[in-house]
Amino acid sequence: MLTSSTETVLEVRHLTKIFSRPRTSLFRHPEQQVAVYDVSFSLPKGSVVGLIGETGSGKTTLGRMVMRLIDPTSGSIHFEGVDLTRLHGKPLRVLRKRFQMVFQDPYSSLNPRMTVRQTIEEPFLVHGVLPDKNARRKALEALLLKVGLDPADLDRLPGEFSGGGRQRIGIARAIALSPNFLVADEPVSSLDVSIQAQIVNLFAKLNKEDNMTFLFISHDLNVVSYLSDYVLVLYRGLNVESGPAQEVFNHPLHPYTRLLVSSASPNDRSAESPSSDTSAGTGQSPPLCPFYDRCPERVEACQNEPPPYRISEKNETPVMRTPWTHAVSCHSPLGKTVPPKNDHLI
Numbered sequence: 445m446l447t448s449s450t451e452t453v454l455e456v457r458h459l460t461k462i463f464s465r466p467r468t469s470l471f472r473h474p475e476q477q478v479a480v481y482d483v484s485f486s487l488p489k490g491s492v493v494g495l496i497g498e499t500g501s502g503k504t505t506l507g508r509m510v511m512r513l514i515d516p517t518s519g520s521i522h523f524e525g526v527d528l529t530r531l532h533g534k535p536l537r538v539l540r541k542r543f544q545m546v547f548q549d550p551y552s553s554l555n556p557r558m559t560v561r562q563t564i565e566e567p568f569l570v571h572g573v574l575p576d577k578n579a580r581r582k583a584l585e586a587l588l589l590k591v592g593l594d595p596a597d598l599d600r601l602p603g604e605f606s607g608g609g610r611q612r613i614g615i616a617r618a619i620a621l622s623p624n625f626l627v628a629d630e631p632v633s634s635l636d637v638s639i640q641a642q643i644v645n646l647f648a649k650l651n652k653e654d655n656m657t658f659l660f661i662s663h664d665l666n667v668v669s670y671l672s673d674y675v676l677v678l679y680r681g682l683n684v685e686s687g688p689a690q691e692v693f694n695h696p697l698h699p700y701t702r703l704l705v706s707s708a709s710p711n712d713r714s715a716e717s718p719s720s721d722t723s724a725g726t727g728q729s730p731p732l733c734p735f736y737d738r739c740p741e742r743v744e745a746c747q748n749e750p751p752p753y754r755i756s757e758k759n760e761t762p763v764m765r766t767p768w769t770h771a772v773s774c775h776s777p778l779g780k781t782v783p784p785k786n787d788h789l790i
């Protein structure tokens with residue numbers, strides 16, 4: 445849900461992550477894997493931004509960098525105006541109350557030996573919030589009701605719940621201290637289809653009622669389309685297309701997004717087969733188009749020049765470009781080229 449407020453919760457600039465893989469022999473340099481390359485975007489307060497792309501495209505790496513679970517190689521992450529990349533130790537722990545992550549696998553993200561009470565009480569104890577035991581008990585009960593569990597469940601163990609129940613516990617823990625930003629990494633993909641809709645609706649409720657901002661990572665374009673205000677498409681670590689979700693899904697500009705959108709139909713799974721090399725390049729210079737080998741629309745320029753940044757012809761007022769104007773990184777003539785000095789998605 446987007447309000448008219450233009451307050452920015454998260455601002456990511458030129459974020460890059462290059463992993464070093466262990467050397468395979470004494471005589472070889474360690475290999476480098478570019479997982480995310482030069483990605484920039486911002487999240488307006490109360491928005492849901494869907495992050496999509498095939499396996500290995502860098503979605504989790506981007507989400508984990510934003511959460512400061514891993515360090516970026518370069519770039520900045522401003523959360524509520526504070527540069528997270530410069531925060532360490534206690535100041536980072538204190539701020540972490542305000543941004544949390546929901547993980548894909550509710551089985552491994554919960555400690556099987558901790559009761560629901562211990563699991564969701566822990567953030568209160570760690571951060572010294574609600575020291576009064578009675579007030580804390582009431583808060584825990586309210587949390588369980590909020591995520592659709594029964595307060596009588598407080599003394600049960602995660603193993604006594606279904607997958608959906610465990611994901612609700614994970615969500616209760618993540619929202620325990622009322623964060624205003626959540627990264628949800630494939631939070632429904634390990635659940636039965638019948639349960640998925642319930643959990644998706646829970647996210648929609650948190651967004652609508654609490655004005656919570658989300659970076660929502662998913663392979664499921666139907667879920668992303670249902671929840672998201674904006675969408676960002678990653679391909680081999682590069683942001684190849686972004687914009688208002690319905691515009692991107694209804695009028696995809698990048699050949700890869702078009703493949704992805706068409707493969708959301710049950711008869712075509714072609715976009716789900718990533719090529720064996722998922723790296724964006726060496727990270728030393730702007731990479732040429734990473735989709736070149738698979739692209740049915742490539743032109744000569746694609747071989748020699750990095751794809752230009754273009755905005756959709758459908759944008760009525762390109763000069764008044766907002767951070768989420770529908771944009772694409774491609775030589776394809778579907779969009780208007782903008783001058784290179786314009787920073788991507790700023």
Ligand SMILES: Nc1ncnc2c1ncn2[C@@H]1O[C@H](COP(=O)(O)OP(=O)(O)OP(=O)(O)O)[C@@H](O)[C@H]1O
Pocket residue numbers: 463464465477478479497498499500501502503504505506722723
């Ligand atoms: N710790 C790591 N060390 C080395 N390479 C890594 C590491 N973590 C991720 N990678 C590589 O970075 C790339 C991006 O991985 P990532 O997990 O972010 O992709 P993803 O889009 O989340 O994929 P999936 O949809 O399968 O979850 C992959 O090529 C992966 O092998």
Ligand code: SF4
Pocket residue numbers: 698699700733734735736739740741742743746751773774775776
């Ligand atoms: S830049 Fe060229 S090769 Fe890459 S997606 Fe666009 S048209 Fe295809």
Ligand SMILES: [Mg+2]
Pocket residue numbers: 503504505
């Ligand atoms: Mg992932």
